[in-house]
Amino acid sequence: MKVLGISGSLRAASTARAALKIALEGAAAAAAAVELLDLRELDLPLYDEDQARYTPANREAITRLQNAAAAADAFILASPEYHGGPSGVLKNAIDHLTGSHFKGKAAGIVTVAGGRVSPVTTAHMLRIILRQLHAYAVPQQVAIPAAEKLFDAAGNPADGELSERLRELGTEVVRLARALAHSS
């Protein structure tokens, strides 16, 4: 059972990545193999259906993303809220994938916002994208307002209850992935 985490912020001190790491700890505690695909380390180009302008490094990054997604049994997507929706970074990564990477697989959603309003709408937008790709998003989701205040500089959460919810999300994703594996 493999769970792939993809985070939609390239920021070094990203709270979305910090939250995703904790959700993946929950998946690992449920005996899944976990991987956090850090988009900061990939030279992923803006998706271009013509592909003509892709460099060799771009192509390598796309293959790395696609192979990781193909090998995954489940996903946890994390995104900052940018202007009321998921970040372009995450959507661009998803655009490099197809329904074949997601179909029939379990997924979990984490969103973070700078403001005090919970980024639930952004989580719902990701849910709609996952539905379009025929993935099964677990009903639990973690939408974190004022995220900067909830993590210290090292990315450790100051809020034990939040950590618990993130870990539970990871566990639920693995539980659904196992149920789907047994039903096919």
Ligand SMILES: Cc1cc2nc3c(=O)[nH]c(=O)nc-3n(C[C@H](O)[C@H](O)[C@H](O)COP(=O)(O)O)c2cc1C
């Ligand atoms: C382009 C942009 C748009 C943003 N839009 C929103 C927004 O609509 N609502 C909000 O609460 N925060 C907004 N923010 C703040 C981010 O959600 C916040 O800084 C978040 O923690 C960034 O995630 P990160 O820590 O993973 O980089 C925006 C930030 C940027 C850069």
